[in-house]
Amino acid sequence: MNRFKVANDQPLDESVLDQALNWMVALQSGTSSAAEQQACQHWRNESPQHELAWQRLVGLSRDMRLNQVLTAPGARQLLQARSAVSRRTLLKGFAGLSVASALSLGVRERVLLPELFSDYHTATGERRHVRLDDGAALQLDTRTAMDVEGARLTLNLGRLLLANGASDSRAIKTADGWIRPAALSRLIISHGLPGQPGTQVQMLSGSAQVEPSRGPRTQVEAGQQLSFNNLLSGQPTRVPATAEAWSQGLLIVERMPLGEVLEQLDRYRRGLLRCDPAVAGLQVSGSFSLDQPEASLDLLAKVLPVRVQRVWGYLASVVPA
């Protein structure tokens, strides 16, 4: 999987590269003498640059080998099939197309960069299911960004629900540290949500080890939730019964201040959502749709002494009625 990974990209002198290439080609001829091999060894010992150049070429040659995965004729035939696709045929039509589409204006809502440049990311209001190669299933909440590298997931931002497969080597990383769930565990992990510093783990079933990057480990059991930052973990508390509601598109709250409810809704709604401080402290109980945040705002206006002012459907302010 790690073929052609560059460990360091320190540039090499052109002349050193040339010499290394010549040595490599001479020694791979199948007809090199012992004296040549010694001379090459001597050249490698002359300077660290020489050795670096040599190691890179040896690495290239090693990564080129496919015999762990296929026979040589099979590999050559498949590589041939791959490159038979002609560049020229493929690119026909591109030039004309760019002129035609240049007329349509493509302005989009700005997207946060960590979302944009992750392997998986969800847009505002989007929830997405992802199945990993090893059978684990994930659901990503709105505005979530995640990278996948083998059994290791990195949650850059947002919230996810993970139903771990049979893997007992799964590890999830956030900026605060590591979470290592046991096989077949189900858990919710969130990072960087409004009003929640650090990372939170909610164990729905199974168990997990939480390891702040510079602090002591803690075990989290089914039914417990734990918040941590890179230094320390809080005390485990009970997972609220409504923890999973977001995965069904619902926000269920009990005596939550309106300001916090709107902060939650804001993550699912395109545009800006403001709350007048005069009503931010009103207590709200109920269940609201995350998939239809506008309807949820209207519902709030019905049950509370507030109204919603909208400007072009983009900016919404919740103010006293």
Add this chain to the structure above:
Amino acid sequence: MASSSTTHQMVGELYAQHHSWVVQLLRCKLGGHEQAVDLAQDTFLRILSSGSVPVFREPRAYLTTVASRLCVQYFRRQALERAYEQSLAILEPEHMPSPETRLLVLEALDAVGQVLDGLGSKVREIFLLSQLDGLTYPQIAARMGLSVNVVQKAMLKAYRHCYLAVYAP
């Protein structure tokens, strides 16, 4: 070179202004919306990881170049997958590799293929006979009806090409 935060910002602007246009461009080429979205994402990622973003008079021309290169890679990957599926079709079920193994094989072949992309077919064949089949230069020369000297020059060229593909993309 622009600092990394400036680069991020500039790519961010490029993205905000042209993302949906790139998706549209790729959708016409690829047919499917989902692949178009994925490849558009890769396009911006490629620009970001290249480390520096020059200021473009005509950003769409540049985006087209990057996107079309990725498009070629995508089609090549598809051709590879089809050829592999065909080669597996003749196997008895009990010899069929697992899905994980198949993915590993495809990844490996695709990685090697990408490094080799751009090499002439003769040089490439010589290089593969040396690297995959482990033939000596005299053996390759005999097989292809060439002189050993020509084989050696081709090897030099191929190695340099691969080195640049990996270390100076």
